[in-house]
Amino acid sequence: MSLLSRFFYKRPPDGLLEFIDRIYVFDSCFCTEVLPHGMYPVYLNGILTELHEEHAESQFLAINFRDGDKRSQLADILHEYDIPVIDYPRHFEGCPVLPLSLIHHFLRVCEHWLSTGNSQNIVLLHCERGGWPSLAFLLSCFLIFKKLHSAEHRTLDIVHREAPKGFLQLFSALNPMPSQLRYMQYVARRNISPEWPPMERALSLDCLILRAIPNFDSDNGCRPLIRIFGRNLLGKNASMTDMIFSMPKKKSLRHYRQEDCDVIKIDIQCPVQGDVVMECVHLDLDPEKEVMMFRIMFNTAFIRSNVLMLNSDDVDILWGSKDRYPRNFRAEVLFCEIGGISPPRAPTVTLNGDMKGGLPIEAFSAVQELFNDVEWMESGDNAAFWLLKEFSANSLQDKFQKLILSDMKELSKFQAKVGLQMPLMSPLDSDEEKYSAASDSGYSVDYEKVQHGGNSSDSENIDRALTTEDSESIAPPPPPQAPKPPGTVPPPPPSSKISNAPAPPPVLGRGRAATGSAKGRGIGLALQSNPPKKASLKPLHWVKVTRAMQGSLWADAQNQGNQARAPDIDMSELETLFSTAVATNASVKGGTKRGSAISKPEIVHLVDMRRANNCEIMLTKIKMPLPDMISAILALDTSVLDNDQVENLIKFCPTNEEIEMLKNYNGNKEMLGKCEQFFLELMKVPRVESKLRVFAFRIAFSTQADELRTNLTTINDATKEVKESLKLRQIMQTILTLGNALNQGTARGSAVGFRLDSLLKLSDTRARNNKMTLMHYLCKLLAEKLPELLDFDKDLIHLEAASKIQLKLLAEEMQAINKGLEKVEQELAASVNDGAISVGFRKALTSFLDSAEAVVRSLISLYSEVGRNADSLAQYFGEDPARCPFEQVTSILVIFVNMFKKSRDENARTVEAEKKKMEKEKASMSTIKGSE
Structure with missing residues (x-):
């Protein structure tokens, strides 16, 4: 306190304690006992009378931290002295920290009141019993806000020293200072942000991860139960605060022990916004016996990378319970964007063979190949659905053949292998199955020859078979074959020719032969006992039309009959020209080879x-x-x-x-x-897919972390270069002077600064001769007056690279790394029960996790620093980071630098051209004078 201020200093009345200039606190706030009912008015009247006498020209504002919603006795007494009273709650959901909006209100009210009334107004602070922790917190926030102190923890200690020792422990079972310090850090950001508090983000609180199990029972473990308080975004009144999440109290609530695991993960999936209080309670075997483990209060506006990592010093815990938490204890609160909450999946809708959701239709393309010859004996929706998938798969046959042909060399080996296996019958197949397969295959061949106009001998044989069957009575179709018992070998896949196209619809001849009497079936079997060898033809990869649309040429061709009949096809010529392979006599007549092939054991394929x-x-x-x-x-x-x-x-x-x-x-x-x-x-291997995903994350982690660190470092470097560039600062001041000179005498003149996007208008302002812009003039002016500033772009070597980075994408990468580590921890915990097969896996994964956690912690710290620096860059140019984000600032600066360099180079070329012109004119003048 200076000598002059000490001379004019007025001692506060008895009963008041002055913390800051003209901010008094009633000493009743430090009493452990409540004054008798009749003594309280006498106490207040004595203080207020003396206060009015000593500060007759001052006006007073009283701020009270009351208990409950009823009108306080303080307000009734102060009303008689015409002193307004503002009531604040003592806590927010049990935590002696007020919501950010109320903190902002308190700071604005106090600042406004103290700055008016010729700097003579006085603020009186009062709290009812139990309100001291909140009063001390808000008073510390005001000291930080007014920049009277800078260290949050030291400021809070200074305020609490005025109270009796142990006074805070008397009114708060938990140490509230970690949450209070967190909000004081929020207030400290007010000094560098023109708009504060920032917009509150709506997030989904995904889960809580506790690393290192706290010791809250005799088994060196705990049974955690989570409660969350905040705004109910899903309720009718989203502005009301309530308990928005709570785990049910059950005896089956999981118990975690230090010897069993070292990580606790609790899924929450709760939407939050604004101020949030999370409580973690240890639930004993008795459901009514609860022990508070820790409490966290935070605001979603300041969640940068969708993660909140806290150690035991950053959470509110019971006084004297620090030894219950291991040294490496850490609580991680993970968030995701509010749109990341997946709604319940609707049932899959099938329309025209397309799957809406679920698997794509390509996944069903193999159905026809595997079950081409199966007759669907059931009716109803299931049969229709199967047929629909079968027809849809045919239309995509060409697409999948192109997909498989991506590796022709490897495919040819498999085709050759499959070609040898397909004609073989399993040795486990019964005679009846062989007969059924042979009859189906035989009729398929005959029918195809009829359709393609085969040779006359084949047609006559088929006609004889049909004529013989016509003389017999038509018997009912045979019953379907019984399903094979489990464990039997499935029938071999159909031939490649059948799989290339769907089975044609049956005609009368084939249908009657398939359903005829025993005699008819015997003739048909004899007919197919030695069928002529048919060469395999190359397929025509077309898109087949299964139903002729009315009015199309295909429908007209069916109606016109023989009038639009296509010419007969010479199958022998077609086989000669378009066969896939030329059959040798040995392959046709070599019965011995066929017999040896049948005797070979078949490779069994159970998978599609x-x-x-x-x-x-x-x-x-x-x-x-x-x-x-x-x-x-x-x-x-x-x-x-x-x-x-x-x-x-x-x-x-x-x-x-x-x-x-x-x-x-x-x-x-x-x-x-x-x-x-x-x-x-x-x-x-247990959970092999999960282990493979962990392996994939392990491979990509170092590259992903290095890229993220490089981008974060680039942003930090660019921010530092811009803010520390003296040349850029001088150029900005020159532009300000130039603009005020142009706008002199107008409403735009006498500016103390300009918006950042005004830099882009320098190239739009042209001279009267339209040969020069204001940017050209700026470069010309600097070249004449301050030539050392022309190369200021060399100070900003990281600016262009930083302009291509988006903070939102960096946040997503940070979240992806955190999620990946979460999966690693889950698999590590689950692999404990895998046995000996996962011993090496756990050892390798533990080593990776230890190093990865250190990397992620440093990345999160770097990301927080980048967030602050990115906001400070906009504030450096007098911009609001919410309206002019980092990406916009850097893009404007990059454009300005490029325009400046272009104008500088154009000026240099113009000066060089004028110099050459003058030299040429001087030479011509010398020539003229010499000639005279």
């Missing part, structure tokens, strides 16, 4: 053939034995498998249906295909 082929192609690109590949996955060995290979392995993890199919297979597993063998190896 198309998926199996794609899986085998993928495995050929990895080129290592399956056990070695599994070992590399469990060791997280990045030198053996790269990210693309791991992603492909994830795509071909067995589904639940495939796992059940392989488990129920009782045959010789050595006869299974490569895909099935691969699935069996993967099934030996």
Whole structure:
């Protein structure tokens, strides 16, 4: 206090304590006992009388922190002295920290009141019993707000020193200082932000992760229960605060022990906005016995990277309970955008074969290949749905053939292998199944020859078969075959010719032959016992029309009959020209070879053939034995498998249906295909897909973290360069002087600054001769007066790179890293019960997690710093970060720098041209004078 101020200093009346100039606190706020009812008015009247006598020219404002909603006795007494009273609550949902809006209101009211009335107005602070923690907090906020103190923790300690020792513990069971310090840091940002408080974000509080288990019971563990208080965004009145989330009190509430696990993850999925209080309570075996573990209060406006990481010093805990928390204890509150809450998935709607949601229609393209010859014996929606998928798959046949042909070399090997296997029958098939397959195949061939106009001998044979059957009575169709018992080998896939096109609709001849008497069936069987060999033709990849639209040429052709009949096709010529392979005599007549082929054991395929082929192609690109590949996955060995290979392995993890199919297979597993063998190896590892995803994150983590760190560092460097560039500062001052000179005598003149986007208007302002802009003139002026400023762009080497970075994308990358680490922790916790197979995996994952957590902590710290620097860059130019974000500031500066350089270079070329012109004129003048 200066000598002059001490001379004019007025001692406050008895009963008041002066914390700041003209801010008094009633000393009753420091009493542990309540004054008797009759003594309280006497106490207040004595203070107020003396106060009016000593400050007769002052006006007074009283701020009271009251208990409940009823009118306080203080307000009734002060009303008699014409002193207005503003009441504030003592706490917010049990926490002695007021919402940010009330803090803002308190600061504005106090600042406004003290700045009016010729600086003689006085603020009186009063609290009812239990209100001291909130009063001390708001008083500390005001000291930070007025920049009388800068260190938040020290400021709060200074205020609490005025109260008796242990006074805070008397009124608050938990230490409220961590939450109070967090809000004081919010207030400290008010000094660098023109608009405060910032807009509150609506977020979804995703989950709470506790690392290192606190000790709250005899088993060195805890049974946490979470409650959240805040605005009910889903209610009718979103401005009212209430308990918006609470875990149910159940005896089955999970109990965590330090020896069992070191991570607790509690899913919440609760929308929050504004001020939020989260309580974590330890629930004992008795549901009515609760122990507060910790409390957190925060505001969503200041959640930068959708994560809030806190240690034991950053949460409100019981006094003297610090030893209950391990040294490495950390609470992580993870958020996501409010749109990230997935609504319940609607039932999948099928329309014209397209799946709305769920799997794409391409996933069903293999249905026809596997079940082409199966007759659907059930009626109803299921049969219609199956047929609809079958027809839709045919229309995409060409697309999938192109997809499979992406690797022609590998595909040819599989086609050759499959071609040898398809004609074979399983040794487990019964005679009846062989007969059924042979009869179906035979009639398919005959019918195709009839449709394509085969040779006369074939047609005559078919006519004889039909004529013979006509003489017999038509018997009812045979009953469907009983389903095969589980564990039997499924029938072999159909031939490639049938799979290339759908089965044609049956005609009368085929239908009657298939449903005839025993005699008719015997003739048909004899007819097909030695069918002529038909060459395999190359397919025409067209899009087939299954139903002729009325009025189209296909419908007219059916109606006109023979009038629009197409010419007969010479099948022998067609086979000669368009056959896929020329059959040798040995392959046609070699009965011995066929017999030897039948005797070979068949490779059994349980998985969808198309998926199996794609899986085998993928495995050929990895080129290592399956056990070695599994070992590399469990060791997280990045030198053996790269990210693309791991992603492909994830795509071909067995589904639940495939796992059940392989488990129920009782045959010789050595006869299974490569895909099935691969699935069996993967099934030996618990949660193999989850482990593969962790492996993929492990591979990509270092690159992702390095890129994020590089972008964050670039923003920091660019911000530092702009703010520390003296040349840019001088150029901005020159532009201000230039603009005031042009706007002199107008409403735009006498400016103390200008908006940042005004820099872009320098090139729009042209001289009267339209040969020069104001930017050209600025460069000309600087070249004449301050030439050292012309290369100011060399000070801003990171500006252009920073202008291409979006803070929103950086936040998403930060959230993706946090989510990835969460999955890593989940899998690490789950792998404890895997047994010996995951020992190496846990060791490798633990080592990675330790290093990754340190990286993420540093990234979050760097991101927070970047957020502050990005806001300060806009404030450096007098802009509001909410209206002129970092991306806009950097883009404007980059455009200005480029325009400045362009104008500078154009001026240099103009000066050089004028110089050459003058030299040329001078030379011509010298020539003229010499000639005279």
